Each structure stands twice: as C-alpha cells, then as structure tokens.
Amino acid sequence: MPAAILATELSKTYDVKVRDPGINGALAALARPHYRQVRAVDSVTFAIERGDAVAFLGPNGAGKTTTLKMLTGLLFPSSGRAEVAGCDPWTGGNAFRQRIAFVLGNKQQLLWDLPPEETFRLNRAIYGVSAADYTARRAELVELLVLGHLVDKPARQLSLGERMKCELAAALLHQPEVLFLDEPTLGLDLEAQQTIRTFLGEYRRRHDATILLTSHYMADVTALASRVLIINRGRLLYDGELSELVARIAPIKRIELVLSEPVARARLEDYGRVAHFAPPSATIEVPRELATAASARLLADLSVADLSIQDPPIEEVIRIAFGEGAQDAEAEEEALVRADVRRAPP
Amino acid sequence: MMSIRRTATVLRAFWQLNWLEELQYRGNFIASLLGTVFWLLMAILTAALYFQHTSTLGGWAFWDVVVLLGIFNALAGVVETMLRPGIGHLPADVRSGALDLVLVRPVDAQFYVSFRRLDVWRLADVVLGLALAWYAFVQTGRAISAWELIIFVVTFAVAIAVIYAIWVALMSLAFWFVAVENLAALFDALFEAARYPVSAYPGALRFLFVYLIPIAWTTTIPASALTGRLRPALAFWALAVGIAALGASRLLWRVALERYTSAGG
Amino acid sequence: MIRAGARGAVAVFRDQYAELMRSAFLIDLQYRASIAIWLIWGITEPIISLGIWWTIAAAGAVGGYSREAFAQYFFGVALVNQATLSWDAWNIDRWIREGEMNYRLTRPIAPIHEAIADNIAYKGPTATIILTAWIVASVFWPAVRIPFEPGRWALAIVAIVLAAAIRFLNGYATGLLAFWTTRATALVELQFGISLFLSGRIAPLSLLPPRVAHVAGYLWFPYVLSFPVQVLTGTVTTTAQYVRGFAGQLIWLAIWLMLYLLVWTRGRRHYGAVGG
Numbered sequence: 017m018p019a020a021i022l023a024t025e026l027s028k029t030y031d032v033k034v035r036d037p038g039i040n041g042a043l044a045a046l047a048r049p050h051y052r053q054v055r056a057v058d059s060v061t062f063a064i065e066r067g068d069a070v071a072f073l074g075p076n077g078a079g080k081t082t083t084l085k086m087l088t089g090l091l092f093p094s095s096g097r098a099e100v101a102g103c104d105p106w107t108g109g110n111a112f113r114q115r116i117a118f119v120l121g122n123k124q125q126l127l128w129d130l131p132p133e134e135t136f137r138l139n140r141a142i143y144g145v146s147a148a149d150y151t152a153r154r155a156e157l158v159e160l161l162v163l164g165h166l167v168d169k170p171a172r173q174l175s176l177g178e179r180m181k182c183e184l185a186a187a188l189l190h191q192p193e194v195l196f197l198d199e200p201t202l203g204l205d206l207e208a209q210q211t212i213r214t215f216l217g218e219y220r221r222r223h224d225a226t227i228l229l230t231s232h233y234m235a236d237v238t239a240l241a242s243r244v245l246i247i248n249r250g251r252l253l254y255d256g257e258l259s260e261l262v263a264r265i266a267p268i269k270r271i272e273l274v275l276s277e278p279v280a281r282a283r284l285e286d287y288g289r290v291a292h293f294a295p296p297s298a299t300i301e302v303p304r305e306l307a308t309a310a311s312a313r314l315l316a317d318l319s320v321a322d323l324s325i326q327d328p329p330i331e332e333v334i335r336i337a338f339g340e341g342a343q344d345a346e347a348e349e350e351a352l353v354r355a356d357v358r359r360a361p362p
Numbered sequence: 363m364m365s366i367r368r369t370a371t372v373l374r375a376f377w378q379l380n381w382l383e384e385l386q387y388r389g390n391f392i393a394s395l396l397g398t399v400f401w402l403l404m405a406i407l408t409a410a411l412y413f414q415h416t417s418t419l420g421g422w423a424f425w426d427v428v429v430l431l432g433i434f435n436a437l438a439g440v441v442e443t444m445l446r447p448g449i450g451h452l453p454a455d456v457r458s459g460a461l462d463l464v465l466v467r468p469v470d471a472q473f474y475v476s477f478r479r480l481d482v483w484r485l486a487d488v489v490l491g492l493a494l495a496w497y498a499f500v501q502t503g504r505a506i507s508a509w510e511l512i513i514f515v516v517t518f519a520v521a522i523a524v525i526y527a528i529w530v531a532l533m534s535l536a537f538w539f540v541a542v543e544n545l546a547a548l549f550d551a552l553f554e555a556a557r558y559p560v561s562a563y564p565g566a567l568r569f570l571f572v573y574l575i576p577i578a579w580t581t582t583i584p585a586s587a588l589t590g591r592l593r594p595a596l597a598f599w600a601l602a603v604g605i606a607a608l609g610a611s612r613l614l615w616r617v618a619l620e621r622y623t624s625a626g627g
Numbered sequence: 628m629i630r631a632g633a634r635g636a637v638a639v640f641r642d643q644y645a646e647l648m649r650s651a652f653l654i655d656l657q658y659r660a661s662i663a664i665w666l667i668w669g670i671t672e673p674i675i676s677l678g679i680w681w682t683i684a685a686a687g688a689v690g691g692y693s694r695e696a697f698a699q700y701f702f703g704v705a706l707v708n709q710a711t712l713s714w715d716a717w718n719i720d721r722w723i724r725e726g727e728m729n730y731r732l733t734r735p736i737a738p739i740h741e742a743i744a745d746n747i748a749y750k751g752p753t754a755t756i757i758l759t760a761w762i763v764a765s766v767f768w769p770a771v772r773i774p775f776e777p778g779r780w781a782l783a784i785v786a787i788v789l790a791a792a793i794r795f796l797n798g799y800a801t802g803l804l805a806f807w808t809t810r811a812t813a814l815v816e817l818q819f820g821i822s823l824f825l826s827g828r829i830a831p832l833s834l835l836p837p838r839v840a841h842v843a844g845y846l847w848f849p850y851v852l853s854f855p856v857q858v859l860t861g862t863v864t865t866t867a868q869y870v871r872g873f874a875g876q877l878i879w880l881a882i883w884l885m886l887y888l889l890v891w892t893r894g895r896r897h898y899g900a901v902g903g
Contacts, residue, residue, distance in 0.1 A: 030901065030902075082902075085729075085902065088733050089732075089733065090729055090732055090733065090898075090899065090902070091899050091900075091902055092896075092899040092900065106899065110735035110736070111735075113733055113734060113735040114735050116733070118729070118730065118733045120726075120729070120730070123726050123727065123729065123730065124727070125730045127650055127654065129654050129657045129658075130650065130653055130654060130657075134650055134653060135650075137646055137649075137650075138646045138647065138649075138650050140646070141639075141642040141643050141645065141646035141647075142643050142646070142647075142734055142735065142736050143735060144639040144642070144643075144735075393810065393813060397813065397816070400817065400820060401820065404820050404823060404824075407824065408823070408824075408829050411824070411829060411830060411834070411835065411836075412679060412683065414834075414836070415683055415689045415690065415834065416683045416689075419679070419682065419683070420682060539660060541657075541658075541660060541661075542660045542661050542664065543658075543661055544661045544664050544665065545664070547664050547665060547667075547668045548664050548667065548668070550668060551664075551667050551668040551671040552671070554671050554672060554675055555671070555675055557675070558675070558679060562678070562679055562682055563678045563679075563682065564678055564681045564682055567674070567675075567678040
C-alpha cells in the first residue's frame with residue numbers, strides 16, 4: 017500500500033535580498049543587489065502511511081509551514097519530490113485538491129458574515145459532494161464536534177473555539193484522505209482544545225484519514241500522534257515515537273515533592289539534581305533507573321507531605337534536543353547524535 | 363473643557379507621534395504624491411475639455427476654474443491629512459470598541475478622535491493644490507489686495523470648518539448605523555460636486571448642492587475671493603457660517619456620544 | 628461521490644457557480660446599507676458631468692449633442708458603469724498580503740470563478756436598481772426617455788455583458804500582478820484615470836480632440852463604455868458601426884482573456900516559488 021504522504025529529499029531555498037540599514041544601504045541595494053540563500057527546508061525525507069497521525073514539531077521559522085505548503089501544492093520544491101494521496105501536489109490539479117484538506121489555525125476560511133451552514137453548502141458544491149453523502153457527513157460532523165445551533169449563527173458572532181470547530185467541519189465535508197492541520201488548537205480555550213483533539217482521534221479511526229499536524233501544544237501531540245517529526249532550521253532532526261525521544265534524550269525522571277517541614281536545598285542535593293526549589297515544593301531529577309530507590313529514600317529520610325514521579329515535560333525534552341539556548345544547528349545535531357536517536361525506526 | 367495650553371501640548375504630541383509613524387512609510391509618500399499629481403492632471407484636462415466647447419462656465423473663465431480646482435485639491439488634501447484618518451476612523455473605532463479606550467482618557471474625546479491620527483505625507487496635496495491655485499491666479503492676470511488675500515485665508519479656513527462639520531455629521535451616523543463601513547464614501551460622492559463653481563450647475567442641481575447639502579460653497583467661496591467675485595458682505599456671512607458649523611459639529615458630537623454611552627456601547 | 632465524466636463536470640461547475648453566487652448574494656444582502664452608499668457614489672460622477680454639459684449646451688447642441696442627448700448619454704453611462712465596475716484587484720491584493728489566497732489555491736476551483744460569481748451577484752441587482760431609477764425618471768423627465776426598440780435593447784444587453792467581461796478580465800489580470808508587486812492596485816487606478824477620457828465617461832468620444840479619440844480607438848476603452856452606451860441610446864445606427872463595435876469587443880475580450888491566462892499561470896508559478 018503506497019504511503020499517504022511521501023516526502024523525498026524535499027528542499028526549499030529562497031533568495032533573500034540583503035542590504036545594510038539606512039539610506040546608503042538602500043541606495044547601494046538598488047544599484048547592486050546582494051542575495052543570500054536561505055534554506056527554509058533542507059532535504060526532508062519521511063513517509064506516512066494511510067490512517068496514521070503524525071505531529072510536526074519545531075520552533076517558529078523551523079520550516080514546518082513551508083513543508084506543509086509544499087505538501088499541499090502551494091509551493092513547489094527547489095529540489096526533491098513530494099507525493100500525497102498518490103499525486104504530485106504541485107501538478108496534481110483539482111483531482112489532488114479533492115483528496116486533501118488544509119486547515120490553518122489562524123486563517124479564516126468560513127464566510128465571515130454568514131452562518132457556518134452557508135460555508136457547508138458552498139463547500140458541498142465546490143467539492144461536488146452528493147446530497148446523500150452531504151447529509152450523512154454533515155450529521156456526523158455536527159454530532160462529533162458538538163456544533164448544535166452554532167451553525168446558524170453568523171461566523172463573526174462565534175468564539176474562536178466555536179469557529180475552529182466549524183472550520184473543521186467545513187473542511188471535512190468532502191471526506192479528504194489526507195488532512196493537513198497548521199496549529200489547529202492555537203489560542204483556543206481548554207474545552208475547545210479537548211473537543212478538537214477527541215474529534216480528530218475519533219475521525220481518524222472512523223475514516224482511516226491521514227493526519228499531519230503542526231502544533232506548539234504538547235497536549236495535541238500526546239493526544240493525537242504518537243509519532244513526531246522534529247524539524248529545526250529546515251532539517252529533519254528526529255522521526256520516531258515521542259516516548260522513544262523522551263527516553264533517549266532525557267533518561268531521567270522528576271520527583272516532585274511537597275515537604276511538610278523545611279529542608280535546606282543542599283540537603284536535597286544529596287538525592288539528585290535540584291531542578292526546582294520553592295519551599296514547600298521542590299523537584300529533584302534523578303536517573304530513570306534510580307527513581308524508585310531515590311523516592312523510597314526521600315520518603316524515609318524527610319517529612320514529605322506529597323511525592324510523585326513524572327517524566328520531564330516535553331518542552332524540556334525538545335529544548336534539550338535543540339540545545340540549551342543555543343541557536344546553532346550543529347550543536348543541536350550533535351546533541352542528538354550523542355544520544356544516538358537520529359533516524360530512529362518508526 | 364481642556365485648557366488652551368493643554369490642548370497645544372497634546373496637539374504637539376500627536377503631531378510628533380504621527381511623523382514618527384509615517385516616517386516608516388517613505389515609499390508610500392512617493393506613491394501617493396505621484397497619484398495626486400496624476401489626478402490633478404486629469405482634473406485640469408477635464409476642465410480643458412469643457413473649455414474646448416465653451417468660453418465660460420457659469421460666468422467663470424478657464425483659469426478661474428483652475429483656481430477653484432487648486433482650492434478643491436488643497437481641501438481634499440486637508441481631508442486626507444486630517445479628516446479621513448481622524449474622525450473618519452470613528453465607525454471602525456465604534457465597531458471594534460476602541461472608542462471606549464478613548465473615552466476613559468482625560469482628553470476631550472472629539473479632539474482626540476479628530477487629531478490623534480494624521481496622514482502627514484498628504485500635506486503635500488495641500489501644498490500642491492495651493493500652488494496650482496496661485497499659478498492659475500497669476501494666469502488670470504488679476505491684481506489682489508492684501509485685504510482680499512486675508513478674506514481668502516478666512517474663507518479657506520471656514521471651508522475647512524464646514525467640511526469638518528459635515529464629516530462629524532456623517533460619522534456620527536456610525537453610532538446609529540454600526541454596520542455601515544463606508545460612510546466616508548458618502549462624503550466623497552458629495553464632495554465631487556465641489557470641483558466646479560456653483561454657477562456652473564443647472565438650477566435643480568444647484569439647489570441640491572447649495573441649499574440641501576452646502577458642499578459646493580466650500581470651494582466656490584474661497585475661489586470667488588481670489589478671483590474677485592466675492593462681495594465683502596458674503597465674507598462676513600461665511601465667517602458666521604464657519605463658526606456655526608463648528609458649533610453644530612460640537613453639538614452633534616455630544617448628542618451622538620450621549621446615545622452611545624447611555625446605550626451601553 | 629464525485630460525479631465523473633464530461634457531463635458530470637458541467638453539472639459540478641454549474642453547482643459550484645450557483646452556490647458561489649448564492650453566498651455572494653447573501654453577503655451583499657448583509658451589506659445593503661453600504662452598497663446603497665456605493666450606488667450613490669457611483670451615480671454622482673455622471674450626474675455632475677451631465678450638469679456641466681447641460682450648462683454648456685444651454686445655447687444649443689455641442690458637437691452634435693443636444694441637452695436631451697447628453698441626458699440620455701449620461702444616464703446610459705451610469706447604467707453601464709454600474710454593470711462594468713471592477714474591484715477585484717483590491718481583493719486579490721489583500722488576499723495575497725493577508726494569506727487568504729492560500730485556501731483559495733487549495734480548493735478544486737480556480738479563484739477567478741469566485742470573483743465572477745461575486746461580480747454577477749453584485750452587478751445584477753444593482754444595475755437593475757439603476758435601470759429602474761432610469762425608468763422612473765423617464766416618467767417625469769421626457770429628456771431621458773429612450774424609444775422602446777426590443778431589437779436594439781437586446782443588442783445593448785449583449786454589448787453591456789461583453790463590456791463587463793472585458794473590464795472584469797482587465798481588472799483581474801492587472802490585479803494578479805499583485806503576485807509580483809504591491810502596486811498592482813495603483814496600476815488599476817492609473818488605467819481608470821485614463822479611461823475617464825478614453826472610454827467616454829467625462830464626455831462622449833466625439834467631443835474629445837480628434838487625435839485623442841483616434842488613440843482611444845486603438846485601445847479597449849471605448850468598448851467598455853462608449854460603445855454599449857451608444858447602442859443603448861441609439862447613436863449607433865448603421866450595420867457597419869455595429870459590426871465594428873462588436874468586433875472590437877470580441878477582439879479585446881480575447882486579448883484580455885489571453886493576458887489573464889498568461890498572468891495567472893506565470894503568477895501561480897511565481898507564488899509557488901517564493902510564497903506569499
């Protein structure tokens with residue numbers, strides 16, 4: 017079965033004009049323009065099977081959106097190939113566009129002045145959905161996304177979370193094979209985020225849809241996609257299970273304490289690295305395999321009101337993967353190579 | 363009521379702020395200047411076309427009409443510099459709720475809305491318009507006394523006041539018709555009538571543009587002052603109208619604001 | 628399921644247009660107050676032009692145009708102008724700048740069709756309003772009456788539709804230059820300024836200096852306003868004039884259609900190279 021999304025050595029290079037600031041720089045640039053090449057996406061290769069959900073993570077400007085645009089046919093690659101739902105996105109034409117949906121978190125596709133119901137009708141015609149299919153799919157989407165009467169209110173009167181749910185419904189009426197989501201839960205309240213995550217998971221299960229989403233929220237990732245692609249400065253740094261990444265990058269556990277009696281920071285350092293100290297709470301990092309033993313010792317030696325063992329937060333893991341505050345791609349790469357996680361098997 | 367000194371201080375702050383903001387958009391200055399020159403040229407050619415088929419327009423000779431055209435352009439420049447970005451923004455501020463942020467400040471709201479935003483580059487339009495008016499005036503071969511020049515300046519200021527009052531009246535409609543986004547287009551439509559002297563229009567139109575919507579006077583009166591058509595008595599009337607217009611705008615603003623704040627915004 | 632085959636494709640197309648026009652019409656309905664203001668703005672210029680020419684023609688006909696002829700001419704201008712307005716360049720420019728072009732490019736329908744539907748939904752009702760106003764005015768004002776000649780009126784409708792198509796493609800193609808420059812709308816304004824003279828908005832073309840009218844004949848401007856108005860008001864009488872006029876319209880329609888296709892394919896490619 018051919019992969020639903022296939023990227024092979026996908027690259028995108030821009031020529032960016034450089035000029036010195038100020039009037040002299042501006043004039044000089046007019047006379048002799050200088051260009052600098054920016055590699056927005058650099059030889060990215062991955063394959064996603066039909067029905068999988070993958071999260072695309074990376075800091076701002078890492079190349080996530082550029083890659084997504086190449087996969088949806090908005091940009092053509094400088095080199096390399098992309099294949100989505102069996103088509104070349106750039107030349108696939110309308111047949112290709114019938115098979116995908118591209119939902120952007122911060123860009124409006126609903127008709128602003130009309131109720132979402134009108135956008136549904138419009139999309140039905142644009143995508144050529146038959147009456148029977150439309151009724152069935154619309155009913156399913158309204159039920160799963162808990163839309164109710166939202167579809168009858170003008171879009172501009174809806175909250176951001178309500179709008180996003182309607183946007184998703186409008187985007188899925190034609191039952192695309194592949195769903196591209198760019199920051200779908202950005203700026204939404206917790207309840208809306210939860211509804212959308214649950215919905216996407218359920219939708220994927222029911223319709224075997226392939227989902228590729230970018231996100232800042234780790235909760236999106238953990239709820240929807242066990243597999244992550246990490247990209248930074250255009251390079252794909254990691255492709256594999258999130259749990260693997262967590263385990264390999266940071267083979268530590270965090271012991272979170274609430275102390276009933278004050279204890280000096282130095283004392284806690286006997287047990288491990290003190291990551292956080294704000295009495296009465298404290299957090300100690302210990303090697304994974306020593307976590308249980310260390311907890312037992314802490315409980316025995318100190319007056320502990322509460323103790324829990326956690327994985328380090330994903331943000332931490334990612335930050336470590338990219339290098340502590342360093343913006344250097346090589347340093348980040350080195351960090352990963354040292355941990356030997358590059359190109360881990362999916 | 364704000365004191366004169368306070369008003370002056372705030373006004374200067376607005377002026378400096380607007381320059382700082384506008385200096386970022388130097389490219390737009392060239393573009394808008396070219397645009398103004400182009401449209402001015404089109405207007406002059408239009409007048410020239412009319413005068414291919416007639417020797418006077420409502421008793422005005424060609425260069426007299428160009429004087430009026432220059433004044434029209436200068437007044438349009440005032441609109442673009444001060445009125446459209448200022449009070450013209452009121453409907454958007456009402457819709458977005460930004461007006462509320464203005465109302466809680468210790469500054470007179472009408473003053474703030476009118477002068478906070480200025481498109482300072484468009485002052486070039488005012489300069490261009492006055493330059494054209496002066497050039498055309500020289501072409502008419504008339505002499506002008508200092509007294510007539512003063513009357514011209516006064517009538518020009520009155521024209522600005524009347525236009526301002528019309529803008530306030532139109533924009534106040536935003537408090538009642540919140541959804542209408544293009545109230546300014548109403549002014550643009552009506553102001554077109556001010557391109558030509560009032561006497562150039564046939565009876566019915568003259569009635570519309572002079573008595574119903576007194577917009578044609580804003581250019582005809584100052585242009586009459588420059589071209590020696592203005593009876594001194596009318597000049598005093600114009601001054602009275604200008605002051606009345608400012609007063610009316612103030613009143614209208616207060617009424618509209620009253621409704622806005624009592625209606626819950 | 629997607630209906631396949633050529634016949635199915637036509638049906639899908641028809642459905643797409645029907646829905647696009649419906650959405651556009653519903654949105655316009657929401658903005659009816661604003662549209663009323665635009666209508667007022669659209670008719671003031673012809674009214675003012677008429678006023679001036681009416682004054683000039685007080686002593687007698689000017690260049691073959693009597694006062695009544697001017698009145699009919701400028702009412703015609705108001706109607707045809709309303710049917711041939713071009714605003715798409717501003718939309719395209721905004722969409723490209725604000726990223727709203729992206730979702731239009733990932734839909735299985737070219738963005739131009741949304742614009743065409745939008746134009747029809749707007750111009751149909753508003754042109755009808757102007758026509759109605761004209762009919763009402765002609766009851767009270769004999770000067771603006773045009774004799775009822777169904778044949779000529781039918782031809783006038785064809786001429787107006789062709790004019791609208793030419794001006795639409797002209798505006799849209801110029802607007803697509805926004806793929807390369809931020810000054811595309813300025814170009815449209817420039818063309819508009821020139822068209823004030825060369826298309827016959829300020830005055831009937833026969834009143835322009837002969838050399839200027841001659842130049843106009845080589846461009847598309849007369850065919851988007853002057854010709855349809857003249858058909859409507861009966862200034863075009865001989866078969867030769869009709870043939871020349873319609874031929875000119877068809878030629879310029881073809882030219883602007885080709886220019887649109889050229890700019891669209893090039894622009895799409897440019898957008899795909901450098902993004903928004």
